[in-house]
Amino acid sequence: MRVPRIYLSATLESNQLVELNEYAFQHAIKVLRLKKNAKLIIFDGKGHEYSASIEEVNKRNAFVKLEEPIQLNTESNLNIHLGLGISKGERMDFAIQKAVELGVTEITPLFTDHCVVNLDVKRTQKRLHHWQGIIISACEQCGRKVLPDLNKTMTLANWSETLNQTCIIFDPLATKTLKQITPDNNCINLLIGPEGGLSAKEISELEKKDIFQAVKFGPRILRTETAAVSAITAIQLLWGDLL
Numbered sequence: 001m002r003v004p005r006i007y008l009s010a011t012l013e014s015n016q017l018v019e020l021n022e023y024a025f026q027h028a029i030k031v032l033r034l035k036k037n038a039k040l041i042i043f044d045g046k047g048h049e050y051s052a053s054i055e056e057v058n059k060r061n062a063f064v065k066l067e068e069p070i071q072l073n074t075e076s077n078l079n080i081h082l083g084l085g086i087s088k089g090e091r092m093d094f095a096i097q098k099a100v101e102l103g104v105t106e107i108t109p110l111f112t113d114h115c116v117v118n119l120d121v122k123r124t125q126k127r128l129h130h131w132q133g134i135i136i137s138a139c140e141q142c143g144r145k146v147l148p149d150l151n152k153t154m155t156l157a158n159w160s161e162t163l164n165q166t167c168i169i170f171d172p173l174a175t176k177t178l179k180q181i182t183p184d185n186n187c188i189n190l191l192i193g194p195e196g197g198l199s200a201k202e203i204s205e206l207e208k209k210d211i212f213q214a215v216k217f218g219p220r221i222l223r224t225e226t227a228a229v230s231a232i233t234a235i236q237l238l239w240g241d242l243l
Contacts, residue, residue, distance in 0.1 A: 003051075004032055005041040005140045007147070012044050016066045017055060023136075028054075029062050042066060045139065045147035047075075074143045076103035078240035079187045080232060083159050083167075085112045085194030086119075087224050095192070095225040096131055100138035100148055102232040103240060107135075108151040110159055114196030124153055156191075156202060160209065163189050167212050168235075170227065171203055174214035181213055183239050190235065192228045 006024050020028060028034050036057050042064060043049040050066040082104045084095055096107060109131070119127060132150050139147055160167075167189035168181060181188075191198075191206075198206075206212040222230060236242040 003039050003041055004028065004034065005043060005143065007045055007136045007140055008042050010044060012042065012048050012050055012066060014050065014066055014068060018042070018052075018064055018066060020062045020064065025060075025062055027140075029057060040064065041070065043139075043145050045136075045145070047145050049145045072143075075146055076105075076236065076240045077186060078103070078183065078236065079106075080104045080235060080240075081106040081108070081163075081187070081189045082228065082232070083108050083110050083156070083189065083191045084228060085110050085156075085192060085198070085224060086115050086117045086153065087194045088117060091195065091223070091225045092117075092131070093134055095228040096134050097138045098225070098229045099232055100135050100144070101142040102229065102242075103144075103236060104148050104232060105146075106149045106151065107131075108159055109153045110156045110191075110194075111153060112156045112194055113199035113202055115194045116196065117194075119153070128152070156198075157205070160206060160212070163211055165189060165211060167191055167206075168215050168231070169198070169203065169206055169212055170217045170231070171214040172216065172221075174216040176213065176215050178215055178217070178234055178238060181215065186239070188235055188239070190231055192224055192231065195224055197224075 006028050008024050034054055036054050038054045040052050042052045049070040051068055052064045052066050055065045056063040082099050086109050135147055165184040165187045169191045207214055
């Protein structure tokens with residue numbers, strides 16, 4: 001039986017007794033129904049991970065005893081920053097989940113010309129909280145010890161001004177392929193548009209900047225969530241840890 005992995009935002013040390021927070025308690029005790037002495041793995045999202053066992057379970061809280069640290073590197077050698085056009089509900093959730101499983105290190109949700117999702121300040125904060133939950137769950141499932149950074153939402157234009165290393169954009173009219181791109185210091189920025197894709201104006205403006213490389217990515221038009229998964233997979237095969 002697979003040992004459950006639980007994220008806990010805390011400073012962790014061997015032989016430490018740690019109380020599960022509300023999220024961890026709900027997941028481990030209410031959902032997985034783990035009992036006293038059950039084995040699990042606790043990680044802090046910053047690279048530290050420990051084998052553990054449940055020491056005490058009450059109606060409203062539970063405590064785990066941390067044991068030995070787990071020395072296993074599950075992070076990619078490639079730093080991938082994903083700029084992801086905001087899409088509706090499950091498509092955005094799927095793209096974020098799979099991007100985390102495939103090893104991205106940073107995600108920035110972007111408002112673009114063809115974005116069909118309107119978010120005020122309150123709804124934006126709710127979506128960021130929701131997406132952070134997806135990131136945590138994906139890390140728990142796939143074995144990652146480090147949570148990818150989730151940046152605040154911003155416009156594509158503003159995001160492009162923050163970048164100083166190669167950024168890949170997909171354009172069916174491009175002649176260059178991924179194999180002709182060289183990552184800068186093992187860092188790649190990847191831009192995936194929303195459901196309606198990037199506008200011709202957006203592509204034109206980005207291509208005026210030297211760091212943006214237009215790349216042809218196959219003969220078919222991919223949905224935004226498919227494009228994200230396929231592109232990150234190809235990048236990891238070329239330069240990362242999918243061998």
